[in-house]
Amino acid sequence: MTRPVSALAAVIAAAGLLAAWELAAWLAGIDGFPPASRALAQIPRILTDGEALLDIAASVQRMAVGFVLGVAAAVPIGLTMGRSRHVAAFFNPLLMMIYPVPKAALMPIIMLWLGVGDASKTLVIFLGVTLPVIYHSYQGSRAVEQKMLWSAAAMGMGGLSRLVRIVLPAALPEILVGCRTGLVLALITMVTSEMIARQAGLGNILFNALDMAQYDTVYAMIVIVGVLGFVLDAAFERLRARLVAWAAPSHAIIAGTT
Amino acid sequence: MIRTLGLALAAAMGLLGVSTASAQPTIRVGWTIPAEESKYWMMRRPDQFPELGKSYKVEWVQFQGTAPMVQAMAAGALDCSTQGVLSMAQGAIQANLQTYIVAQHVGEKPGSFSVYWAVKDDSPIKTVADMKGRSVGINVFGSGIYGPMALLLKRHGVDAEKDIKLVETGFPASEDAIRGGRVDVGVLNQPFAARAEAKGGLRKLFSLSDQQQNIVHIMDVCRKDFVDRNPELARRYVRDLTAGMAKALANRDETLKVVSEVTKAPIQVLDTYLLKPNDFAREPGAKPNFEGIQAMLDIYAETGMLSKKLDATAFRHPTIVAPLE
Known part of the structure; x- marks a missing residue:
């Protein structure tokens, strides 16, 4: 699909969604489901409120820290798992256990260990990010041709060097697919990590509005989080395209920006 | 780990x-x-x-x-x-x-706002005793207002554990739950009660102060x-x-x-x-x-x-x- 056509399709989809939302809200006629026009009208107010911007920035900062730490921890684990049956046998059961647990459900327990500050929320984001990145790094690492590694070993390259100089670049397209999934999960866990306790963050706007039944603000914040996710995903996809231009995207998602 | x-x-x-x-x-x-x-x-x-x-x-x-x-x-x-x-x-x-x-x-306190349960104006539920077999909203299961409510119901011959279906609605969504028919009786707290009263169409059935003051x-x-x-x-x-x-x-x-x-x-x-x-x-x-x-x-x-x-x-x-x- 060419870029203008896919962009047009995205615009039509967004407009259709908004129209359906507007119509459904008018038909429902309940406070808890305001029409799109009323919710969207709140967005300029939120985005011109300095305090709200600081709250959003605090959340995004935590998300960025959680994401970077998650990727930094997950990639070496995934790559090593892909090249060592023993390491894979060690980590796989742990990952299988942690994978289905909703990360936000861990929040009350994590709060007991790390308190109610940023560290506990960042850990929840970290856990959300690591699993897809580990999985994709593992798959990317496993797919590296054994012959290449034998050749490198024959030329005197050590185990760590092979991992960094051969396995990592070869697995990079798959790793970045994992990072893209991880980025979306970071955004989701960023919001859910603020559900129980918070000091600064977009939860201050979203959940307070929910508590006070200010539903237009609630929906406006949902739209803002959605747009934030879209922008981050589009930016990451551009970065991915630059980093691994030599590899065709293995899981292309048409979203008007790809 | x-x-x-x-x-x-x-x-x-x-x-x-x-x-x-x-x-x-x-x-x-x-x-x-x-x-x-x-x-x-x-x-x-x-x-x-x-x-x-x-x-x-x-x-x-x-x-x-x-x-x-x-x-x-x-x-x-x-x-x-x-x-x-x-x-x-x-x-x-x-x-x-x-x-x-x-x-x-x-x-x-006497004369102040008291958390109350309301029904739609045209609801057939006129008294607490009419609540038998009905769905009743509560902010959170096991919340602090359940105790006085259960005692008040008991005084009117309604067992809160057996005779009603308790539905967790939260305070903010309670008004919508009543108007939308998700519950027959819903609980209202401020500021949601003031908003519901301004719109009209709901009728107070009983409040916590009917059971207990202060x-x-x-x-x-x-x-x-x-x-x-x-x-x-x-x-x-x-x-x-x-x-x-x-x-x-x-x-x-x-x-x-x-x-x-x-x-x-x-x-x-x-x-x-x-x-x-x-x-x-x-x-x-x-x-x-x-x-x-x-x-x-x-x-x-x-x-x-x-x-x-x-x-x-x-x-x-x-x-x-x-x-x-």
């Missing part, structure tokens, strides 16, 4: 400068919305409090409800927090959380070990809670602004009820109503929500309790 990762993460956060260490005595306080005006004043107008931010500091953490604050206090992550009578008592019995009640935020809704409690170790710090905090309540009651216009800043609710919405006769009662000086608290503890024990009776005076510090000048 998760714990090790957590500690490493905490260290990383420290390196990133995310945490803010301070030599100033700090008290970690949990809060929630709505109805904690004295705390909101302390948060948003700290310059109005001579000692706040100068001789001591408050680290505010907002929570979604009182139950997670019990966990946080039991874990030592909070020094003081907002509590309902039930959550505080359950913390004491189940988690051995020893606390002092240091102040009261809101409660009910209900205490939310209080401020501090961990006993914290207060016993830091009596002067706790005293300063309670003194400011006292002053905060006085400021909230003395200057309604400013309180509206303060509450709007904290809750993000427009002033026009708050103006429909806040500190008006249709609002909850606030004790001058934030003085806890220990008699009312005892009555509630007794109800919770009677309805089986608490496994044993508790004595409200056990939660009272001899000197560190509002009002403190």
Whole structure:
């Protein structure tokens, strides 16, 4: 699909969604489901409120820290798992256990260990990010041709060097697919990590509005989080395209920006 | 593994400068919305409090409800927090959380707002006895208002456990639940009651005050070990809670602004009820109503929500309790 056509399709989809939302809200006629026009009208107010911007920035900062730490921890684990049956046998059961647990459900327990500050929320984001990145790094690492590694070993390259100089670049397209999934999960866990306790963050706007039944603000914040996710995903996809231009995207998602 | 990762993460956060260490005595306080005006004043107008931010500091953490604050206090992550009578008592019995009640935020008094259950105007439910077999909304399963409600229903021959279907709606969505027919009877609290009344179409069926007067809704409690170790710090905090309540009651216009800043609710919405006769009662000086608290503890024990009776005076510090000048 060419870029203008896919962009047009995205615009039509967004407009259709908004129209359906507007119509459904008018038909429902309940406070808890305001029409799109009323919710969207709140967005300029939120985005011109300095305090709200600081709250959003605090959340995004935590998300960025959680994401970077998650990727930094997950990639070496995934790559090593892909090249060592023993390491894979060690980590796989742990990952299988942690994978289905909703990360936000861990929040009350994590709060007991790390308190109610940023560290506990960042850990929840970290856990959300690591699993897809580990999985994709593992798959990317496993797919590296054994012959290449034998050749490198024959030329005197050590185990760590092979991992960094051969396995990592070869697995990079798959790793970045994992990072893209991880980025979306970071955004989701960023919001859910603020559900129980918070000091600064977009939860201050979203959940307070929910508590006070200010539903237009609630929906406006949902739209803002959605747009934030879209922008981050589009930016990451551009970065991915630059980093691994030599590899065709293995899981292309048409979203008007790809 | 998760714990090790957590500690490493905490260290990383420290390196990133995310945490803010301070030599100033700090008290970690949990809060929630709505109805904690004295705390909101302390948060948003700290310059109005001579000692706040100068001789001591408050680290505010907002929570979604009182139950997670019990966990946080039991874990030592909070020094003081907002509590309902039930959550505080359950913390004491189940988690051995020893606390002092240091102040009261809101409660009910004759003539003040009382949490009530409403039906649609055209509902066939005319009396409490008509509720048999109906769906009834509650803010949260096992919440503090369930006990008095269950006793009131019992007086009218309705068993809250067997004769009705209890549905958790939350306070904010309760009005929609009644109007949309998701529940036959829904519970209303401020500010949602004021909004529903302005729209019309709903009829009050019964309120908590029909069962019992002087209900205490939310209080401020501090961990006993914290207060016993830091009596002067706790005293300063309670003194400011006292002053905060006085400021909230003395200057309604400013309180509206303060509450709007904290809750993000427009002033026009708050103006429909806040500190008006249709609002909850606030004790001058934030003085806890220990008699009312005892009555509630007794109800919770009677309805089986608490496994044993508790004595409200056990939660009272001899000197560190509002009002403190």
